[in-house]
Amino acid sequence: MSLIVTKLQKRIANQEVLRDITFSLDRGQVVGLVGPNGIGKTTIFRTVTRQYIADGGTVTLDRHDLTNESPQQAAIFYLDQQHLFFRKYALAKIATTYALLYPSFDQAAFLHLIKKFGLTGGQRFQGLSKGYQALVMVAMALASQSPYVFLDEPFDGLDVLIRERIVNLVVDAVADGQRTFLIASHNLAELDGLSDRVLFVKDGRISRDLTLENVRQQAVKLQLVFRTKEIPAVIKQHGRILNIRGRVIEVVFPDFTPDVQAALQAEQPVLNESLPLSLSDLFKVEFRKKHAEVG
Amino acid sequence: MATESYTHLAYYERLVLQIKTRILQGIMQPGDKLPSVREMAKQEQLNPNTVAKAYKQLEADGVIYVEPGRGTFVAEPLKHANSKAVAAFRPKFDAIVVEAQSLGISLATLQAWLAEKEEHRV
Secondary structure (H helix, E strand, O other), X not given: OEEEEEEEEEEEOOEEEEEEEEEEEEOOOEEEEEOOOOOOHHHHHHHHOOOOOOOEEEEEEXXXXXXXXXXXXXXXXXXXXXXXXXXXXXXXXHXXXXXXXXXXXXXXXXXXXXXXXXXXOOOEHHHOOHHHHHHHHHHHHHHXXXXXXXXXXXOOOOOHHHHHHXXXXXXXXXXXXXXXXEEEEOOHHHHOOOOOEEEEEEOOEEEEEEOHHHHHHHOEEEEEEOOOOOOOHHHHHHOEEEEEEOOEEEEEEOOOOHHHHHHHHHOOOOEEEEEOOOHHHHXXXXXXXXXXXXX | OOOHHHOOXXXXXXXXXXXXXXXXXXXXXXXXEOOOHHHHHHHHOOOHHHHHHHHHHHHHOOOEEEEOOOEEEEOOOOOOOOHHHHHHHHHHHHHHHHHHHHXXXXXXXXXXXXXXXXXXXX
């Protein structure tokens, strides 16, 4: 069972926000949707769930076209954080309301979860702290029993303890291999370890679909110094320069093949040291503008 | 994760090394039950698929074994290394020694490092 988004397009106020969004999600995965603020991550969520009508493209679930169906039928659970109509509701009323919207919404499971957080059904959503609001929204997603859950910046501004609880809820939900999470974040590090794959959003497209575990095995970050001030061609061709300080060049090679290694050795670097590759390096390599790359 | 020095490795490889280290140090002993994939994923805040991959690797290495329906357990340590595994390991070892020497690390230094490992053994 998979959700397939093909060539999704959306113009807002004469601006092409989504040009060609294409990706697929399989069951039992945690997938990150990553890009800087304002790149269109929320627009992707809204368009896939038909809160926005797409200008082009299709969304299919098991070859079943969802383009003309409402999101609850579509088995996708998504809460638009900018339009939460239930802010003033008590938690118990949120449960009864969502049971009307989502036929499979499990009210008992929802109340059980919030009890585990130390909350009661009588408490109003807007009276909760930011962290507890985040937990309640994840609890709603889990209780919905929807196979596909979209979370928009679920960890933004939360402390480590709340983060850990949210990760545990997600881990529990995907461990059976029946559910899939698509998690949007402007911070790649938040998704490290948790996600199977990460999709980078850039220029209205999914610019990369990375399996972080493989990237860590293929990519290297090196600190290099050469005899001459000239930057060797192999770096320009295969590497992405992170920064240059004096003679020291910090460069990421996304795919460090033996050929690249040999070509680099042939330049006889004075210093060739490998550095730990962090996810923020990958983020910088992908999103930093060309003119800033050297300098 | 506690294994800071392995940050260049994939998470599943780090977990494999972490569990092997715990077994070598005696923190985990033969017959001890490992947490389920789900529990380990929560403990380490990792994707369950990553943990499952690490467990598969450990099982292939003969470090742990699975009893269907009961769980995953630490295996008895090998008294004698399996000759096939030794044959596969030797070239890797030789490559590391060559690399060390080309970096200017003397064989004496390497021997001192090995001696350190011997001392730390429980």
